Amino acid sequence: MPPKPRINKQMILDASFEIVREQGHEMINARSIAEKLGCSTQPVMYNFKTIEEIREETYKIADEYHTGFIMPKGDKGYNPLLELGLNYIRFGYEEKNLFRFLFQTNSFDGLNVADLMSDPRLTEMLGMLSAGFKCTADEAKDAFFNLFVSAHGIASLIANNSIEYEEESFRRVLENTYINLMNRGRNE
Secondary structure, X not given: OOOOOOOOHHHHHHHHHHHHHHHXXXXXXXXXXXXXXXXXXXXXXXXXXXXXXXXXXXXXXXXHHHHHHHOOOOOOOOOHHHHHHHHHHHHHHHOHHHHHHHHOOHHHOOOOHHHHHOOHHHHHHHHHHXXXXXXXXXXXXXXXXXXXXXXXXXXXXXXXXXXXXXXXXXXXXXXXXXXXXXXXXXXX
C-alpha cells in the first residue's frame, strides 16, 4: 500500500489563500506555496496541473471569505444595507490584498452587479429594505446599486492606500447617499 500523501489539495489552497492575504496574489507560485508548507514544489504540482488552477480555486475561497465578511450581522443597529456597505469598505481596509485579488485583477471579468444582486442573501435584504421603507423593489435595487458604487469606490481607494480609513466619515457618506436616494424616490 502506497504511503498517504503528506500534502493534500486543501493544504495547498489554504497556503495559497494565506499567501494572497499576507503578500498579494502576485506571489502565488509553486515555490512560495511549497515554502509556506515546508515542502518541495513536487507535491504542489502533483496535486494541481497548473498554478492558474490554484489561483482559480484560491479565488473561490477568497470570494467565500469576502461574502462572509461583508454580510450584515445585525449587531450594530444599522440599516442592513448601510452595514453591508460599511463592511465592504472595512474589507478593503483590513484585507487589502484580498480586495485587490478579488476586484482588481482579471479574475473579476464576467461578474457584475446584477450577479451580486441575484444572491439570495441580498435579495432577502432588498425585500426587507423595500418593506421597511415602503419603497418598490426597483427603488431598493437602485439604492443598493448607488451604495455599492460608493462603497466600492471608497474601498478601492483604501485598498490602494490612496485615502485613510475613517469609518465615521464613510458611514456619513453612505447614509447621505442612502437618504438622498430614498428622498428622491419620494419626491418624484
